[in-house]
Amino acid sequence: MTRVFVPADAAALSVGAEDVAEAIAREAAARGVAIDLVRTGSRGMFWLEPLVEVETPAGRVAYGPVSPAEVPALVDGGLFEGKPGPGCLGLTEAIPYLANQERLTFARCGVIDPFSLDEYRAHGGYRGLDRALAMMPGEVVEEVVASGLRGRGGAGFPTGVKWRTVLAQPAGQKYIVANADEGDSGTFADRMLMEGDPFLLIEGMTIAGIAVGATKGYIYIRSEYPHAFRAFTRAIHIARGAGLLGEDVGGGGRAFDIEARLGAGAYICGEETSLLESLEGKRGTVRYRPPLPAVEGLFGQPTVVNNLLSYAAVPTILAEGAAFYANYGMGRSRGTMPLQLAGNIRQGGLVEKAFGITLREAIEGFGAAPPAAAPFAPCRSAGRSVRTCRMRSWTPPSTTRRWLP
């Protein structure tokens, strides 16, 4: 049966992906063609959304942007067979925007049905957890230290070192908290991942729990993302139903469960101590430090607070080994970083690259920013918490910590 892929990511839906999916189902039914219509996350090439893909022996073939009205003509032109023609973009993986990325965290996003554990596993999912379950907690932590992973939430603190502190606290109730407040405007990587590959986050948080001895995790999702909240909540239920969350995670004898919580429209709650206050049901005011959350965090207990993308990097590190991950990147910045290109740019979207890419490569190479307009255009990297730079002064690479060493 022909497999046809249409994203159900909120951004794709925001430009009509639902209507496109319906039109495709209608055309298939009218022609008596049996198709398997798979709803995925987004590939992150938003200027091509709604993007439709069709499986062929050579790989998936892409069409986009597709409007519902065009669907009958596209089907006439051979969309179900992946035939080239108007609107056809060729093999998805050969589109330079994707082909030039190094996707580790976003490898499955836009590829699989985000709610299918079978597909998640078939694409390498839960190999990291399986390995972690066979290791001593301290070994898991040291693997993350060795990978060089640093926090993706802005401050860039080494993730494994933070976990070490929590592991070193006396046994008792400990917590894993994922920061999905994604408050900086211009960013959407967290949202894409929650909608497009939620099991990756669940796996990453679970590995963190096993590593430090925490049995309970919270993910704090900003309320501007109702779709992501629903998607993630659904994924939690599926994982729980399959025994991948709960009293005996994956049959490995350890307990871990996750609860998704919705923020309530306060930017400051992206700051980790305000976030903890908010999870406790209080106003999101910043706590004095010390104590660190790793020592006295949620409900006064030792707590790992990491950005959601930090957790999402962990399954790859465990599955492939620390050295594999550390091989990407440069200097003290190891691994890959999802960049988000947006604003007045031709090819807005998500670009996952090893650390070391320059702003010029990102904006001109991937974003295809019109060079004529570029020289004096202000460009802002990563959101509110970092500075604005003028394009004229943008090389060598900015020192923005969210991107670069």
Added chain:
Amino acid sequence: MPKRDRWEERNGDSGAAPAPHWDEAPRIRALITAYEGVPGALLPILHAIQDELGYIDRRAIPLVAEGLNISRAEVVGVIGFYTDFREEPPGRHVLKVCRAESCQAMGCEPLAEHLQSRLGVEMGGTTADGEVTLETVYCLGNCALSPAVMLDGRLYGRVTPARAEALLVGARP
């Protein structure tokens, strides 16, 4: 007057007085009970109440305080802190317009202007017929498809003034 008493005066009956009758009270109590034993349940409870009523009716405050065994002032303080929680009912439809950087670069300001003049309300206001509440939001995570708006919890991208109007026409009977 101590601060605490002023809170209570503004936000419901004081201390020991029995809560006045309220038709919604049993529904709200049931919502609160559903969170029994959940640590730090205040935000989820307030969200649940707002999902149910469209806003946080002040008569719900003593019920929440009682259910969680915290002071009314704490509940009021939390409601006031978070911009999501409304103390008044919104219009039948809520249209949020993103006015953060990426959307600014793609013309959200003219869009906001247009909507304000067409609906005859300022940002934050509700039309006289109670149909539409127009609000500002800072980033909907749809920055690569700016300008973005959210209508009744649904996200829309590449929104021109004409498309925004079409959305509103589609939403209104």
